[in-house]
Amino acid sequence: MANSRSGDSMLDRFVRILDAFDRDNSSLSVATLARRAEIPLATTYRLVEDLCGHGLLARDRQGQIRHGLRLWELANRGAVTQDLRTAALPFMEDINQLLRQHTQLSVLHQDEVLIIERLSRPGAAVNQANVAGRMPVHRTSMGMTLLAFSRPEEIAGFLERHGEIMRSTHPHLRAEMAEIRRRGYASMDGYIDEDTTGAAVPVTNDAGYQVAALSVVVPRSTASLQPTIMALRTAARGVSRTLGYRRES
Amino acid sequence: MANSRSGDSMLDRFVRILDAFDRDNSSLSVATLARRAEIPLATTYRLVEDLCGHGLLARDRQGQIRHGLRLWELANRGAVTQDLRTAALPFMEDINQLLRQHTQLSVLHQDEVLIIERLSRPGAAVNQANVAGRMPVHRTSMGMTLLAFSRPEEIAGFLERHGEIMRSTHPHLRAEMAEIRRRGYASMDGYIDEDTTGAAVPVTNDAGYQVAALSVVVPRSTASLQPTIMALRTAARGVSRTLGYRRES
């Protein structure tokens, strides 16, 4: 008796379970999973078994749960990211070779910056911007570029949802965005690391719509950003040309 | 009345829906999806709505369904593939630069070759081995390498399941695998393209277990594979060293 369903659908729970993993916690126990996803243990156990059966999760040698390869396969087969990635990779390599710094490709997703691809130099700064990781719009050059070059109605929507924090961190927001659009790039100090500066330019498709941002992280001491910007622009243009058509949601 | 449930769980259906997409069909209508996944239309409609609500699917401007970025994010956040990819990418770039040919990183998954990463030269051959795509073990150098360097019990299991086709396509299988292990690489003609040859070497972790294979596709006319093999070996060793520990299921 006494069963009180807890009001969330099965899919809710599947997603919460898959979402409970992150780079630091690549494998978890069922109990931890249950706590993190806030699902009763017995239920979690059953759901995890299901997911394992489908290969979306897998148990390692010690019985811990990790993401299964099948999940990765499923999500990467559909071409959402692949086109962009494939188009951008060669140019990111160029940048990486030329500037010898971290290079990132990112998009705006659910009001945050989502990193699609990243090339790092073995030397340089720390791990902070991982592939599939998220970063705040208002503190990164990628975010500010992505926002500034969005469609007016998208900008309006974003500001409606996040006007508070944007205005408090960017007192002259409208002017700043206009400036970014005029100059064609955004730069911003020290989110990833105190001693670094990020610089980002938009990547457009051939209809002129922005589809992503390309960015690098350089030491703060760098005298002039101009060479960096030039390299980024060249790369972005190359990606645009490779992409040709296509615009994604 | 008359409701006859069709015996597959919700998760089954979610997976079948997500699985219905491939690179060629990156966006589908609900009706097509229903047919492909073999789920009654009304049900498909509801499930798709759910998935869209969670961002695992998304509707484009024309109301067609595509994979959602959230799905990609979910699947890539957990570090299953990322470690391997990150470790291998720089070395794959080296190969790509040196040999100017397609380079692939793959693993054995559910008795097939699963492509984890791929770098292509704008010039060379056709799209066949896409990231997250699968290829048959018995027709690719990657497959043969991955198999030959698997643990004995894994090989035995594989042969139990696929002995038929393996023996018919590889009459001297045991000798062939022994040879691959002795030489440290496998090569194979013309799966991706009639006029190409694939060559692959194993990538091991520092416990000596194989975790992946690294391969290139070269024109069949290539006089000697030796330089190619050398480059692959160097790269594989580099990846192994970067990986250090870790072994995945």
Place this chain on the structure above:
DNA sequence: CGGGATTTCTCATTCATTGAGAAGGTTGCT
């Protein structure tokens, strides 16, 4: 050895899931 944790399983209860059906829209052909 003992106590705290985790994994695994059972089972009666119930409500979320189901899918036939129908209405309304779109497209394309004649």
Place this chain on the structure above:
DNA sequence: AGCAACCTTCTCAATGAATGAGAAATCCCG
């Protein structure tokens, strides 16, 4: 315009799949 074929969207009664408390079995650590 009229018709046919197809698609999307929604409703609703019936039901069996999902639920979660509880308990047994197992692991782990000092």
